[in-house]
Amino acid sequence: MSSDAKVLSKGIQEVSFFEKLKPHLELIAAGLSGVFILAGWLFDKHGDGAASIISYLLAFVIGGFAKAKEGIEATYENKELNVEMLMIFAAVGSAIIGYWTEGAVLIFIFAVSGALETYTMNKSHKEISSLMELQPQEALRITNGFEKRVAVSDLIVGDHILIKPGERVPSDGLIIKGQTNIDEAAITGESMPVSKGEQAEVFAGTVNMTGSITVQVTKASTDTLFQKIIQLVQSAQSEKSPSQLFIERFEGTYVKVVLLVVISMFFIPYFLLGWSWHESFYRAMILLVVASPCALVASIMPATLSAISNGAKHGILVKGGVHLENLGHLEAIAFDKTGTLTKGKPEVTEVIVKEGLNKEDLILKAASIENQSTHPLAQAIVKYTKQTLKKELLQPDSLEDIPGWGVKASINGEQWKIGKAAFVGNDKADKFAEGKAKGLAGSGNTLVFIEINGVLCAMIAMKDVVREETKHAIEDLKKQGIKTIMLTGDSEKTAKAIAAESHVDEFFSECLPEEKVDQLKQLKEKYKTVAMVGDGINDAPALATANVGIAMGEGTDVALETADIVLMKNDLPKIAEAVRLSQRMNKIIKQNVVFSIAVIMLLICSNFFQLLDLPFGVIGHEGSTILVILNSLRLLKS
CATH class of the missing domain: 3.40.1110.10 (Calcium-transporting ATPase, cytoplasmic domain N)
Known part of the structure; x- marks a missing residue:
């Protein structure tokens, strides 16, 4: 191999390695920040103040870069301060009054939460690429008796295409010649192929199983039912949850109030209470430290991670805390039939x-x-x-x-x-x-x-x-006051029989993917918090539309990527178990939030009345953080 080729090969390998590493950079940075905090603490213990400060500065820069960049960009774009900026001010304030450890720990906690958030967001977009792989790229077009392989995007309405056994249908259309069996699992989710002859409708993404057929294209490639599935997934994934919207509205006000109070403490006590400039500045810095929501952040993340770890241990894979939180407020749950209840x-x-x-x-x-x-x-x-x-x-x-x-x-x-x-x-x-x-x-x-x-x-x-465990799972959910509904692409006769056998409260038959989404939207209006359980490609839009999407572990890659929760062993009774785990988590989070807010308010008041020195403020602030974390770790127990 020539030297140029070796250099090119090495460059490609380095780019490939960097691309693999890129989604994990924030988590790596948070880990390095933690290492430098430990190093700074050890240097300080051994009397090396300069090395200690340098270590803490590195922890600040490495751990805080991503969140600081995000906070500054968001502030510039929205013309409004945010919680990220408050964390920066609080950390800098801690450093100004000589408490480097507290500032660095604050940065570390925020860096970890940001890294987990980024990782979850990256994972949530993979189902789109999985869907796209099922869309044929080429079709065999017939013009005046001649066959020609063309790109699917070049097909127009009215074109005739030949589809051979084993090939996927490239575009929606009508059969004008031939008879065959079509596997429509990608669209309807039903496992049994459908017999189709002349004038029967076929959909892009389905599989021609037996005979060769000639199809007249009825829709452009961008308007096919399969493309609608992709668009529905993208649309549902982009919608923000109520919790996200509430946080976005709340953070601007919170930051403004805290900063306004801090600035006020620079001047008001000096002019009205006779404090010295040094005392006013000292109290303002303490306020920045004790008002920083370390304990408030720790109220949610450790509890969430503990609950997620507990769920994983029992075969329940949860992709984010918000999904587990929503599960505890569940009022109704919709099930796909094939591969889920059956x-x-x-x-x-x-x-x-x-x-x-x-x-x-x-x-x-x-x-x-x-x-x-x-x-x-x-x-x-x-x-x-x-x-x-x-x-x-x-x-x-x-x-x-x-x-x-x-x-x-x-x-x-x-x-x-x-x-x-x-x-x-x-x-x-x-x-x-x-x-x-x-x-x-x-x-x-x-x-x-x-x-x-x-x-x-x-x-x-x-x-x-029907699965043996289906009846038990449905009854367990009913005992918790959750309404059960079955959505299926099967006929009404079959759906009615399966619904009676599985004991669900209600069923809707002959549902195409977009109709399942419509049913989910109606259920959300009626019951507010609704879950969807499915396993097929056709279930992906409904899984993404529901407040909580739950996929069976043996389902398609698309369903697994789209869902918020995955049952690793197709064990339906685990849903009720996950609901109970969610309710426990929500209860502990409420305890933590009330406790942390109470401590912050107590520390703020004590600081204002000059009853709190910085060391005790730090002990109260960090101690409350440790207590809420210990309370959260109870969720690790079965």
């Missing part, structure tokens, strides 16, 4: 065989035929047969897949047809087994019929079954 994969619930036939032999041959297919229903039959019979499957003599209908096969000289009711004849299917098909379909089952040599011989019922 297992997400179809299972055989009943097999009905015509009287006089050998059930085991029939099922074995049916599974042998279906084993040639990747369709979820076919795989459910194969799985059921292997678990039930524990026998080797056979090899069909011939097999023909009929997209959208089923499969034809020859096995041991018999002619088989396996598929939907219309494939074997609706009349025969309705009358089979004394009309049991209607009852099974009404309870949420999908039915597959088996015809041998022109005679309808069997019916297999399958459905996405």
Whole structure:
């Protein structure tokens, strides 16, 4: 390798390393600030005053740079002082009166909170890139019988595109030729593919599973349903929480009041109370120290981190304190059906065989035929047969897949047809087994019929079954006074059956992603604080819209990135456990806030009446901080 190439390679590696390090720079700076504080304290203990001050100055600069830069820029932009500036003034004030340690510790605490805030913000934007990866970049456009690969952005309404088996649909449109099964999990969240023929609508981001289809584009690439999902996620993520808005309104007033009082103490006691200039300046500096909200900051962050650590220990991953705080005020919770309340994969619930036939032999041959297919229903039959019979499957003599209908096969000289009711004849299917098909379909089952040599011989019922723990989880939430709602893209008949089985209070069926978002907005108006539980790409906008988004651990990357809370083991009862943890955290935070404000007010009053010297002010200020931290650490216990 040439020297130029080596230099270029080294440069690329250095840039790559820096890019990886960049999101963590604030946290690294906070850590270094803590190291220099410790060094300064040790130097001071050994009588090296100059080295001690230099260490504290480094702690100030390294730890406070990010927050100082943020505070100065925000002050310049909004023309209003903020809490960041108050922290800078308080730290400088501590240094002026010789208390370097207190100023440096104040900077350190603020630096840590800022680093965690930045890290959380960076993590929250990753789901957008995950969504974009599912959007095809190219399409096979057909013009006058000629095929040409073009960028999806170049497609216009009216274009004809060819989509082969296994490819993702590049744009919304109507099928004008061909028949196939479409996996619409990216849009509806439903695990079972949908059979589609001519004039049926298809959506960008879904997967063509079996047959080749020609589609007429009906929407520009920027207006597809899949793009709307991305836009909904972006919009919901950018909305500020009520807590954030309250803090932004509060901080300007708080800073102004404190600084006004500090400035007043420079002059008023000198002119009205006969204090000396030295005493007035001394008391004003003490006020800056004791009024700095160290204990107030410590009231929330240690409690939040302790609660988050406790949750992680029990399989509940929380992405930020605000989400855990909101969970404690929950009034309603909406659940996606597939993969959340249910297992997400179809299972055989009943097999009905015509009287006089050998059930085991029939099922074995049916599974042998279906084993040639990747369709979820076919795989459910194969799985059921292997678990039930524990026998080797056979090899069909011939097999023909009929997209959208089923499969034809020859096995041991018999002619088989396996598929939907219309494939074997609706009349025969309705009358089979004394009309049991209607009852099974009404309870949420999908039915597959088996015809041998022109005679309808069997019916297999399958459905996405409710998780064993679902009922317990729902009942536990109801005991806490939380309303439970199911949102699903499935039919009303299936939704009604699953809702009854899972014991939810209410359900909404046939919901596309944007309709789930609309339902969430209506629920938020009615119940104020609402959570959404889901696992699919289609759930991402709803997860982002809800006050608290909760994702199942086995869900898609997009759902996991969009959600505020992740259940690592798909354990629904953990939701009620998380609510209880949130309520404990909120209670401790309230205790801390009341205590810290009371101490600050007591110290301020004592300082004004000249009853408080600086060492005692520091002890009271730092002591209250330690006490609220110790109180917060109780949340680490189960």
